[in-house]
Amino acid sequence: MRATLRMEVRDRTGALLDERVARNTVLRSGGRIIADLFAGLGTPITHMAVGTSDDEPDSVTVTALANDDGGGGQGLTGDTVAPIAAEDFHVELDEPRRRVVVRVRATLASTAAVGTVREASLMSRRDDEDVLYNRVVFPPVQKGGDHELSLFWEVEFPFGDLQWLVR
Numbered sequence: 119m120r121a122t123l124r125m126e127v128r129d130r131t132g133a134l135l136d137e138r139v140a141r142n143t144v145l146r147s148g149g150r151i152i153a154d155l156f157a158g159l160g161t162p163i164t165h166m167a168v169g170t171s172d173d174e175p176d177s178v179t180v181t182a183l184a185n186d187d188g189g190g191g192q193g194l195t196g197d198t199v200a201p202i203a204a205e206d207f208h209v210e211l212d213e214p215r216r217r218v219v220v221r222v223r224a225t226l227a228s229t230a231a232v233g234t235v236r237e238a239s240l241m242s243r244r245d246d247e248d249v250l251y252n253r254v255v256f257p258p259v260q261k262g263g264d265h266e267l268s269l270f271w272e273v274e275f276p277f278g279d280l281q282w283l284v285r
Contacts, residue, residue, distance in 0.1 A: 119144065121273040123238060123254045128266050130228070135265060138256040142273075146178045148251035151242050161244040163207075163251055166224040166269055167199040172236040175255035182250070183237055196263075197230040199241075199248070218275045226267040235259045238269055 121142035127135045154160030169183025170193040185193040201224075208221045222240070236258050240251045261267050 119273065119275055121252060121271060123256075124270040124272075125235075125238065125256065125259065126268045126270070127259055127261055128268070130264055136259050138259060140254045140256040142252045142254050142271075143176055143178065144252050145180055145250050147181060147249050151249060151251050161242040161249075163202065163222070163240045164243045165199050165201050165241050165248070166222075166271075167239050167241055167248070167250075168194070168226065168231050168235045168267070168269075169198060169237040169239075170194060170234060172255050172258070175253070177253075180250065180253050182248070183239055183253070187234075192233075194231045194233040194235065194261075196232050197226065199243075200224050200226050200230065202240075216276060216278045218277065220271075220273045220275070222271045222273075224269050224271075226261075226269075228264050228266055231261055231267060232263045233261065235261055235267065240271060 123140050123142060125138045129135055151160055155162065167183050169185055170187065171184035183198070185198055187193050202222060206223050210219050212219055237253060237255050239253045242249045242251065
């Protein structure tokens with residue numbers, strides 16, 4: 119499984135101010151989300167979140183995104199989590215490349231996550247408990263109070279004989 123994130127920051131007129139593209143790290147808790155779904159348990163991906171930490175981009179043990187300035191001071195202001203509507207998920211079969219691709223887009227409003235954004239995640243929320251699926255770390259992006267931040271995720275699930283992955 120692979121995933122890519124494209125993040126865009128736009129001003130009120132829709133002009134692109136900044137963009138990042140980065141690869142994804144599936145967290146230990148993300149593996150558990152998938153395993154629980156196989157077993158008919160758990161909750162699917164319901165939200166996306168952003169944070170301020172650029173520590174250990176490949177760590178699989180992160181359980182929450184950070185929201186401080188790195189020195190314990192104020193980080194992002196406004197909401198840092200946004201729900202993802204069911205209609206924002208698009209699934210397609212890519213038969214020639216033997217994969218199923220899930221594309222999802224989520225947007226944080228202009229008043230949300232104002233400050234320096236360095237990380238993002240897809241997550242599952244149930245009964246006010248947040249479980250991170252993945253984490254992406256990227257070079258800092260400045261988001262002002264008049265900017266909209268959109269995250270475009272593309273997650274690939276390969277199919278066929280996957281034994282080559284363990285060789």
